[in-house]
Amino acid sequence: MANVNPNTKGLKTYALQKKINTKERVDEALKKMYKENMRINFNSVSKVAKVSKAFLYKELEYRNKIESFRKEQEGIKSLNHYKKSVSETSKDVIIEALKNKISELNQKIRELELENKQLKETRKVELGNIYDKI
Known part of the structure; x- marks a missing residue:
């Protein structure tokens, strides 16, 4: 026998509270990411806010915000891209220095072997x- 008048009031309030908490997390994540100049896209926002990407796409308010931020x-050139290019040039300099060091050490080895x-x-x-003296 099914309940003719189910009490869903508690479920509805819980669902509403959950949605409010989720929206607050997304708002905080967007503020944080904007202040820290992080890349803002659906994937990164969903990871920071710990929400699903489907939620972000479904809520038009957040969908429009994320698309406008994007x-x-x-x-703007990404800071990570700049760091990578600096890192690449640093690697090239280090590699060249190590090659010079290797060639110097090889020369030293030849001299010591001689x-x-x-x-x-x-x-x-x-x-x-x-032996001859003995």
Whole structure:
């Protein structure tokens, strides 16, 4: 026997409160991301606000906000892109310095091998002289 007059008042208030909390989280995430010059798109907002992308697309208010932020940021070069390009040039400089260091060390190795060979030869000659004296 089904309840003819179900009490859904509590469920409705809970759903309404949940929606309000979700909207507050999205608003806070958008403010934070805008202040910190983070890339604003549906994916990043959903991760920061911990909401689904479907919610962001469904709510026209947030959909329009995110799309306008995205258009606004199209002209601005991303800070991460700048860091990557600086990082790439830094890598190139470091690689070149290490290559120079390697070539210097290889030259030093050749010199030491030559010196070692000469010392072995002189030792052979000296041992031969000592053997002849005995």
